[in-house]
Amino acid sequence: MQCEILLPVPTSNSSDVIVVGAGMVGAACAYYAARAGLSVTVVDRGAVAGGTTGAGEGNLLVSDKEPGPELELALLSARLWQELTASLPPQIEYEAKGGLVVASDAAGMEALRDFATGQHKAGVMAEEIPCDRLGDLEPHLAPTLAGGFHYPQDAQVQPALAAAHLLRASGARIRLGEEVTHLLTQADGDLTGVRTATGTLHAPQVVNAAGAWGGELARRAGLDLPVLPRRGFVLVTEPLPRMVRHKVYAADYVADVASGSAALQTSAVVEGTAAGPVLIGASRERVGFDRTLSAEVLRRLAAQATTLFPVLAGVRAIRTYAGFRPYLPDHLPAIGRDPRMPGLLHACGHEGAGIGLAPATGLLIAQLLTGQQPAVDVGPFSPGRFTSVS
Amino acid sequence: MARTPGELVGARPGTPFEITVDGRTVTAMPGQSIAAALWGAGILAWRTTRNTGRPRGAFCGIGQCYDCLATVNGEPNRRACLLPARPGDAITTQEGHGHAGLGV
Numbered sequence: 001m002q003c004e005i006l007l008p009v010p011t012s013n014s015s016d017v018i019v020v021g022a023g024m025v026g027a028a029c030a031y032y033a034a035r036a037g038l039s040v041t042v043v044d045r046g047a048v049a050g051g052t053t054g055a056g057e058g059n060l061l062v063s064d065k066e067p068g069p070e071l072e073l074a075l076l077s078a079r080l081w082q083e084l085t086a087s088l089p090p091q092i093e094y095e096a097k098g099g100l101v102v103a104s105d106a107a108g109m110e111a112l113r114d115f116a117t118g119q120h121k122a123g124v125m126a127e128e129i130p131c132d133r134l135g136d137l138e139p140h141l142a143p144t145l146a147g148g149f150h151y152p153q154d155a156q157v158q159p160a161l162a163a164a165h166l167l168r169a170s171g172a173r174i175r176l177g178e179e180v181t182h183l184l185t186q187a188d189g190d191l192t193g194v195r196t197a198t199g200t201l202h203a204p205q206v207v208n209a210a211g212a213w214g215g216e217l218a219r220r221a222g223l224d225l226p227v228l229p230r231r232g233f234v235l236v237t238e239p240l241p242r243m244v245r246h247k248v249y250a251a252d253y254v255a256d257v258a259s260g261s262a263a264l265q266t267s268a269v270v271e272g273t274a275a276g277p278v279l280i281g282a283s284r285e286r287v288g289f290d291r292t293l294s295a296e297v298l299r300r301l302a303a304q305a306t307t308l309f310p311v312l313a314g315v316r317a318i319r320t321y322a323g324f325r326p327y328l329p330d331h332l333p334a335i336g337r338d339p340r341m342p343g344l345l346h347a348c349g350h351e352g353a354g355i356g357l358a359p360a361t362g363l364l365i366a367q368l369l370t371g372q373q374p375a376v377d378v379g380p381f382s383p384g385r386f387t388s389v390s
Numbered sequence: 391m392a393r394t395p396g397e398l399v400g401a402r403p404g405t406p407f408e409i410t411v412d413g414r415t416v417t418a419m420p421g422q423s424i425a426a427a428l429w430g431a432g433i434l435a436w437r438t439t440r441n442t443g444r445p446r447g448a449f450c451g452i453g454q455c456y457d458c459l460a461t462v463n464g465e466p467n468r469r470a471c472l473l474p475a476r477p478g479d480a481i482t483t484q485e486g487h488g489h490a491g492l493g494v
Binding site: 245 | 440467487493494
């Protein structure tokens, strides 16, 4: 056996921290934890980016967030994404394309103006674009719109590739196709690791980055975390030349995101990709983990997209995919230690913003894992906020 | 004499008709796909790829691989292996995505 181990290395099933979930958030937790000096094992019952990460559009948005803790997280993430882009390969398709939010009438424009004014105080750049200048930014936009706001800080990545490359860069041990069935605790309640279908992995700290399935993982630890799946469809066109320059969306998207209703909501979100196809979203409905294709949702997405970009009526939609956003009732992620089981940290529930918010989430989790002061106040993201504390 | 699929099954096809490929006249049989008619005329490529401009024609022949895309009567991205030829069809070599006019 050729073996020149100079440093003591952990045995293959023991590490400082186990991250459950090989999506974007899990990859970011693994990356920042490893950078903080921890040995990391990432375990996922499926493939890298096999859940919500692989079913999104890769949006890194500040434009849709009102001032508050989520926007603070998004602004930190926007900076971190710029750093990551410098060290990750170009295949992650990071593009600082900017966002363009458009309104169909004067009332919608006034609402956008109010929203942007509040965001501006929180550090978001936004420029009002009168209707006669919309065509300069997006030549194919319908000429009847009232105007819009341009958000230069919005960006995009190819989410599955970004997660995969970040995970590779982390150097973490990766165990795929291995489902966590139990969290293991000592008699005194201290966490000691996880049991999977094929064995036992040891670590004093476990990060729940299971996304829409984060509530199920918490249940396997005997804990309640009210993560619910919020389904969305994306309609994909045939490959096209660059004909949509920004992430373009209608003003009512922000209200849809903030809604707590389980009923179907759709609003037009249109963006090009480096590979050519235009992606058309966005729908939201809470129907459990039901993947059944909904022709009604696709019809609405297509109709709303062609209202914004009439030219899309003449191109083909070639496929569609659905995913489940990890929804928490107050639309904020759960980031931090579970007060009921301190070795367990949650990093899930980012709803439709997980790709954008992943780096800041990973950084905060790494700081909590190593006992450092978190870069932003994690109080609003406390996983304990859903349980009545006696 | 070479046996053809038509002879093997004793087919009695209808009257051949003409289509054009980049202006060149090609004979097609009723029920024949555009790809089959082009192959019959010795034409193997009728599209160039988006990124490197390489030639492409029919590959799987059953509508799955999308390699055989062609511009038919001005409409790009038609699968030549599935589309039956019709009298007078005008096929043009498709360059890339075939939507160059939409670029901004």
